Amino acid sequence: MATPTTPVHARAASHTTGLPRRKRRGIAKFMRNRAAVLGAALVLLIVLMAVFAPWLSHYDPVQASFMTVRQAPSAAHWFGTDELGRDVLSRLLWGARASLLAGVVSVGIAVLIGVPLGLLAGYFGKLVDGVISRIADALLSIPFLILAIALAAFLGPSLTNAMAAIGISAMPRFVRLTRGQAITVKAEEYVEGARAIGLGHARIIMRYILPNVLPPIIVQASLTIATAIIAEASLSFLGLGQLPPAPSWGSMLNTAKDFVSQAPWMSIFPGIAIFLAVLGFNLLGDGLRDALDPRES
Numbered sequence: 001m002a003t004p005t006t007p008v009h010a011r012a013a014s015h016t017t018g019l020p021r022r023k024r025r026g027i028a029k030f031m032r033n034r035a036a037v038l039g040a041a042l043v044l045l046i047v048l049m050a051v052f053a054p055w056l057s058h059y060d061p062v063q064a065s066f067m068t069v070r071q072a073p074s075a076a077h078w079f080g081t082d083e084l085g086r087d088v089l090s091r092l093l094w095g096a097r098a099s100l101l102a103g104v105v106s107v108g109i110a111v112l113i114g115v116p117l118g119l120l121a122g123y124f125g126k127l128v129d130g131v132i133s134r135i136a137d138a139l140l141s142i143p144f145l146i147l148a149i150a151l152a153a154f155l156g157p158s159l160t161n162a163m164a165a166i167g168i169s170a171m172p173r174f175v176r177l178t179r180g181q182a183i184t185v186k187a188e189e190y191v192e193g194a195r196a197i198g199l200g201h202a203r204i205i206m207r208y209i210l211p212n213v214l215p216p217i218i219v220q221a222s223l224t225i226a227t228a229i230i231a232e233a234s235l236s237f238l239g240l241g242q243l244p245p246a247p248s249w250g251s252m253l254n255t256a257k258d259f260v261s262q263a264p265w266m267s268i269f270p271g272i273a274i275f276l277a278v279l280g281f282n283l284l285g286d287g288l289r290d291a292l293d294p295r296e297s
Contacts, residue, residue, distance in 0.1 A: 026291040036287020042280025049096040057090035062245040070263040080265040083255060088266060091247035092273055098248045099277060102163050102232035102241070103225040109167025110174050111221055117171075118178025119205055119213075123186055133179065136172040144169050148231050152240040159232075159248075162241040166231045170224050177220055181213035188212075215292040219285055226281035233274050249274050 030036050049056065059077075065085035073080040079088035121132040139147065151165035185191060186209060194204050235241035236250030244251055249270045256267035 030287050030291035033287045033290060035283050036291070039280045039283025039285075039287060042276050043284050046096055046100055046277050046280060049093050050100045053090075053093040053097060057087070057093045059087035059090040061086060061090040061094040061247045070259065070266075072263075073265055079269045080263065082252070082263070082266050083259060088252075088269055091252060092249070092269055095242075095247040095249045095252060095270070096273070096277075098159060098236075098242045098246070099229050099232055099274070102159065102166065103228040103277075103281070106163045106166035106228045106232070107170065107221050107224050109164065110170035110224065111217065113167070114171040114174025115178045115210075115217060118175040119182050119209065121175065122179040122182025123201070123205055123209060125183075129179070132175065136175040136179075139169075139172040140176070144227070145231055145234060148235065149238065149240065152235050157240045157243055159242045159246075162232055162235045165235070166228050169231070170228065173224065174217065174220065177216060178213055181216055182209055185209050185212045216289075219289040219292060222281055222288055223285035226278040226285070229274065229277050229281070 063086065065081070068077070068081045068085040070083060071077055071081045071085075077087050077089070079092065082088055082091070117132050117136075121129040142150075148162075148165045148169040151168055152162050155161035155165060191204060191208050194208055199207075232241055233248070233250030233253070236248040237254045239251075239254070242248035242251055252270040253267055253274075256263070256270065259266055
């Protein structure tokens with residue numbers, strides 16, 4: 001009597017049946033990680049600052065008031081005022097929009113370009129892998145911030161160009177990560193089974209390979225947002241990002257460097273904001289990495 005066997009496509013489909021249980025286990029694991037919860041809380045705080053800036057700020061962030069120039073923190077101005085009398089707290093709240101937008105959009109650009117290239121390189125290999133990998137290696141040989149500054153200077157100073165420069169500079173990281181994951185996943189039995197029953201390359205990539213390489217990509221994206229926030233602040237500090245008088249944490253630090261002794265609050269609060277945003281995304285990324293690690297139960 002023949003031994004019953006499970007169809008190849010059924011074995012491939014059954015690979016995803018454990019996802020709900022794995023998801024619940026990952027959420028529980030994330031919630032037990034205090035550092036990860038703290039990171040998520042800090043990220044949520046930054047998001048709320050950016051979204052509700054019009055309602056949280058009591059002053060126009062770009063309106064100068066020469067009657068309140070460089071006033072120390074007080075009941076009227078909790079974080080003090082800057083060299084033009086503008087409320088520092090209001091500029092911080094509105095500046096959160098620029099930093100968060102730069103982080104999310106630039107990483108989105110890097111993911112949208114890098115992940116498809118990495119999938120193609122890892123899945124097809126040979127000439128496709130050689131061309132894509134050499135381009136990625138060439139870009140990775142240049143320090144991230146140096147490449148971002150060079151691209152931003154070439155494109156011209158603006159927040160949009162800064163986001164494009166940061167996204168292109170971060171793209172090789174996602175190419176390398178996705179390529180490595182795709183090479184590993186395509187050797188699994190369920191992918192070989194899907195190929196054996198005649199599924200096309202596009203369907204195999206989208207249905208079986210991409211879902212299984214997403215967890216490390218999500219982790220890398222959250223960590224790269226922190227790097228992008230620092231890069232945007234650096235570009236704005238150099239005059240290559242958000243242009244005055246629009247508020248940006250980096251441009252606020254650039255202005256504050258000339259008034260460190262007379263008005264230290266002008267540099268303290270933007271610096272703290274950048275620190276908390278970067279810390280939040282780094283802790284969140286570390287927590288996601290632990291929660292999504294399939295090797296740990």
